[in-house]
Amino acid sequence: MGGKRQFRVWRGDEQGGQLENYEVEVNEGEVVLDVIHRLQATDAPDLACRWNCKAGKCGSCSMEINGMPRLGCMTRMSTFDENETVTITPLRTFPIIRDLVTDVSFNYEKARETPAFAPPADLEPGEYRMQQVDVERSQEFRKCIECFLCQNTCHVVRDHEENKPEFSGPRFFIRAAELDMHPLDARTDRKEYAQAEQGLGYCNITKCCTEVCPEHIKITDNAIIPMKERVVDRRYDPIVWLGSKIFRRGQTDGSGTGARREETLGAVHSHAGHSHDPRAEAEAERGVNWHRQVPGPQRAAVDARGRLPISEFAFDRPAAPSPFGDDVKFPLPTDSLNYAHPDQPSQQQD
Structure with a gap:
């Protein structure tokens, strides 16, 4: 609903400041940034406020509204009670430049x-x-x-x-x-x-x-x-640490027994990087990943016409395990796929 609403806005600079009270007209459907613009047009023409898109995509109008960090352009006035005083302050973590503008x-x-x-x-x-x-x-x-x-x-x-x-x-x-x-x-x-x-x-x-x-x-x-x-992951896992001490994984004594022991324990495969190099995998098992070489990705499999086969979309396994859980459903229904890769030039154009 429209009408006069009470606001407290922080005014000042790096030397200090204070909250000042304002009574501003608020219309239905407006956001806090609309109120700040009306305040600049009426009672406080020198009020400093950073903004750009007014669509929640530039991140410029960051401020604290009733103590909560929010975007002024995305905070609707309808979320506050009509009798509530809305307090607007700058971001508190960063140095003040002036009013609601901070040095980020x-x-x-x-x-x-x-x-x-x-x-x-x-x-x-x-x-x-x-x-x-x-x-x-x-x-x-x-x-x-x-x-x-x-x-x-x-x-x-x-x-x-x-x-x-x-x-x-x-x-x-x-x-x-x-x-x-x-x-x-x-x-x-x-x-x-x-x-x-x-x-x-x-x-x-x-x-x-x-x-x-x-x-x-x-x-x-x-x-x-x-x-x-x-x-x-592996560097501080107590079970892995204890196992490495008991079995001395990845260590050799000069006679090759260490390598044979690795074979006895089974091949180690680290999904992080998809490396199949035995030495790199042994280092990954011990948590030493500094020099592990990760192979580059392969080109997409296309036919003579440069088209991707339908199996690229309907394959029943994702490329790698997700740290967020298996939330991707495979296979995709093949009857709903209609994709043709554009013809690729024979060589990369400069």
Whole structure:
């Protein structure tokens, strides 16, 4: 319903400020950002507020509304009681510039520190091939609009300014997780980097970042927890550690008995990287993955006309086990598939 509503808006700069009271007209269907624009047009023309798309896709209008980190353009006034005073404050984790605008350069510094995607050396752009299950596994994390609400609500940096140099935050943990599960990424030390350089160990998975994500990314369950599990996987598993001490797996005594013992215990296969090299697999069993070479992906199997066979879509097994559970149903019904790969040129055009 329309009418006058009470608002408290933080006004000030890096030197300090205070909450000021305003009475603003609110119309049916409006969001908090509409109210801020009307406030700028009437009582507070010098009110600073960052915004861009007003469609929940740019992440610019991040603020705290009644103490909850939210996007101003996605928070409807109808969610508040008509007699409720709506309090609008800037993001508290980052330094104030003026009014509702904060300095979020911390996040861009962490973005520059994060190693970029490393393409496979033996493939050219246009030759990349991925299974659909691999695409879907990391696609969730590509929805991030970099509103930095997850960074703002994370208590590791919100309550402890001294943690910022060593802690990248949930936004960049999902970036590390995305690249770690990407089958075309050539780097094999993503999880080790997340632990040693990004401060993954500081996170105690309170899930506050997931709660405030406007894109509903399951940051904790689908990115941070699987990354933590992969970090401590075999290296800190007490059963594996004890077994390695008893059977001395992967060790040789110069007479070759170690190799024979490996054969007796059975071949080890690590799904992470699909390596079939016995030495690399033995290292993976002991948790030593620094030098393991991950083979590049294979070209898609096409016929003489450059068309994908229907079996590529109806195969009854996904490409690799998912850390989120087997939520992909195979095979797909063949009668509903109608796909023809476009004719491919005989050689890559420059």
